[in-house]
Amino acid sequence: MLEAHSPPPILKTACSNCSVVELCLPLGLTGAEVERLDTLIVQRYKVKKGAALYRTGDPLRSLYAVRIGSFKTSVVSVDGREQVTGFHIPGEMLGLDAISIDQHACTAYALEDSEVCPIHFAQLEKLAQSLPSLQHNLNKLLSREIVRDHSMLMLMGNMNSDERLAAFLLNLSQRLSSRGYSSKEFVLKMRREEIGSYLGLRLETICRGIAHLRDQGLVEITARDVRIHNMDGLKQMVSGCNRQSH
Amino acid sequence: MLEAHSPPPILKTACSNCSVVELCLPLGLTGAEVERLDTLIVQRYKVKKGAALYRTGDPLRSLYAVRIGSFKTSVVSVDGREQVTGFHIPGEMLGLDAISIDQHACTAYALEDSEVCPIHFAQLEKLAQSLPSLQHNLNKLLSREIVRDHSMLMLMGNMNSDERLAAFLLNLSQRLSSRGYSSKEFVLKMRREEIGSYLGLRLETICRGIAHLRDQGLVEITARDVRIHNMDGLKQMVSGCNRQSH
DNA sequence: GGGGAGACTTGATGCATATCAAGCGTGGCG
DNA sequence: CGCCACGCTTGATATGCATCAAGTCTCCCC
Incomplete structure (x- = not known):
């Protein structure tokens, strides 16, 4: 799934001291809560420019928070046309569309050398049970993506x-x-x-x-x-x- | 918020014996779990053809499961153009885009005389804490909407x-x-x-x-x-x- | 630093869909 | 039951964007 390179570089992982903590999943969590979230992020990944972080059809293991760099997500139609569904910069989450069927519905390419925080999804759901505000953040994140897509539909339909x-x-x-x-x-x-x-x-x-x-x-x-x-x-x-x- | 009519008709509420239970939020829940979900749905609402169930900017109180009939959801641009963002038939959920900022981001109109099950959102989130499968269903529901929107983007961009x-x-x-x-x-x-x-x-x-x-x-x-x-x-x-x- | 491939720009032309227009069908209400 | 407003259909024309084409730029790799 990960095409980064081997062996994957091990990086100090902690939302606590991440520069985009106030824009990311931990938004509004207390210090102690963020520390529990930290335990889910085993290690960060680096993704080389042009490489795919995940591809359509890959099983959902983790969501990914962009930490450094940027990504595009795209789907390919039956007749081979690419449709870019989004661009993602630090603090934004990748992989939300995979929750629906436990498989990624698009492919995520790094637009430059980038770095992500993988968040194991099954563990995230489990942790969210005991951290209501984490669950609430996840719900909001998903809903915000829906709103964003609706404004894209408006753009495509009327501008x-x-x-x-x-x-x-x-x-x-x-x-x-x-x-x-x-x-x-x-x-x-x-x-x-x-x-x-x-x-x-x-x-x-x-x-x-x-x-x-x-x-x-x-x-x-x-x-x-x-x-x-x-x-x-x-x-x-x-x-x-x-x-x-x- | 609700334009249905007054007094609102009181209907027997129960997911347990609803015809669309296997397509709706309770999907995969046990009988006992569904009964706990039932407690959130105080009473169903009827919405007359052409009436709005909620409007852009209304505070999020409930999500709504369509039980009978059908709805369109739409947003209006600054210059007054309407963009229909979806059509919704029985078993489908309305209001998911409101979670992002606790306000509805679109208006939902009944396309015919219809009936919905309001699900109080704050209570739903609370209940979901103790029912992991309910939370999982909600996550999937939200993610599915994202996937659906992405396929609409593909349609608008490439067909x-x-x-x-x-x-x-x-x-x-x-x-x-x-x-x-x-x-x-x-x-x-x-x-x-x-x-x-x-x-x-x-x-x-x-x-x-x-x-x-x-x-x-x-x-x-x-x-x-x-x-x-x-x-x-x-x-x-x-x-x-x-x-x-x- | 030089070469080359890929990215970008700009012009000419064609086509798909929007727009404008006119008439028909139909269903809802008095 | 009949009328009227609204929704639907079809034709003629306009236009915005796609397509095709040619040339320039740039940046990456050797």
Whole structure:
């Protein structure tokens, strides 16, 4: 299942001293509770850029919290088309869709050299029985993913290409910002084609969208470096106020 | 929150003798466990056709299991466009997206006169602590919704209009079939416009899709009555084998 | 540091679906 | 039972994005 490399590197594991503890599963747990959660994480894994953390059909052993780096998750249709279902940055959980049938429903690829905290799921469920707030966090995590997916459906069903791109950039900006990174300058770790798949567009359309946003003075994107010049302008675009046609 | 009517009718509540018990939250629970779950459902609600069971922003009090009838859930964008996020038939759960922030993230409308079992969420979480299999079921329910949404993203991102319509009909057919209804003959409870919103298409495109499927001898749809003539043909269409263009 | 493959950009063209429009069917209510 | 509003169907046209194509950039590996 894990293609990282062998032997897997052993790392000091502890949610207690993790930089993303306040965004991750332990959210709102007491110190003593976090320590019990720590016992589930035997050791962290490193995943090389391009490698798969798990693949569609793999049995669910663990959920994975991204600690460092970033991932994309994608499914492949019968006729071989890839659909990217999400991008994941530190503090976000991977593998939630596997709980439904105890098998992973998508494949998770590292977009750069990354590091995850595997959380053995059976043990997590067991621990959650005695830690109500842990259970509550897991429920919220799952529910939040549903809400996120619904807003993606709204995006796919009702937005034009420029609006989708703006929404994507804003979303990424917000998530990075809440992790202490700049909301206005960041680096895209994924290719244009992957952004396109995520947004239901072709890579050429992403390029043109980037050019449009540039021409409007909203953002500047050179290669993978993003600089947002007009955050409010972007937000207006997403709320559909700027619609000329459609 | 509840627009049903007053006074709300009091109905005999018991998962134990509900016809959809084997598709609903109690799945896999023992008789004694189901009886404890029964205690959470104080009384069932009836919801009139067109009425809202809950609305976006309502505080989360209960999840709702559909017992009789059907619902659509939808969100409205800033500029007033509706996006239907799902259709729900007996045995399916409503309100899962509210767990994330203790507020409903969408509005649920009854597509016909319907009946739901409200399950008080705080009590459900509490009960789940002492019933591991109940907790596991809830986790699975949430995860299944995520998987379902991901397949909708695939549909929106990679399928043409006829394929989307075929996928929609097949999905409905399967869900009705697993509830003991005919998989080949059923009635659509929603308007063309609602199907279109759900599939990211306009109502006219749904009409044309229906005509295309009819011309190929796959299904016959008169008004809202569906008769599937060639189930395998439909499935082939969804897997993308019939693609001429695209 | 140089070569090459993969990623990105931009232009020209075509097509699938949206939009606009007009008429028909139907079911719900008085 | 009949009327009317709403839902459905089908046609004509417009348009936004996909597709095809060609060239540039960049970064990774030797």
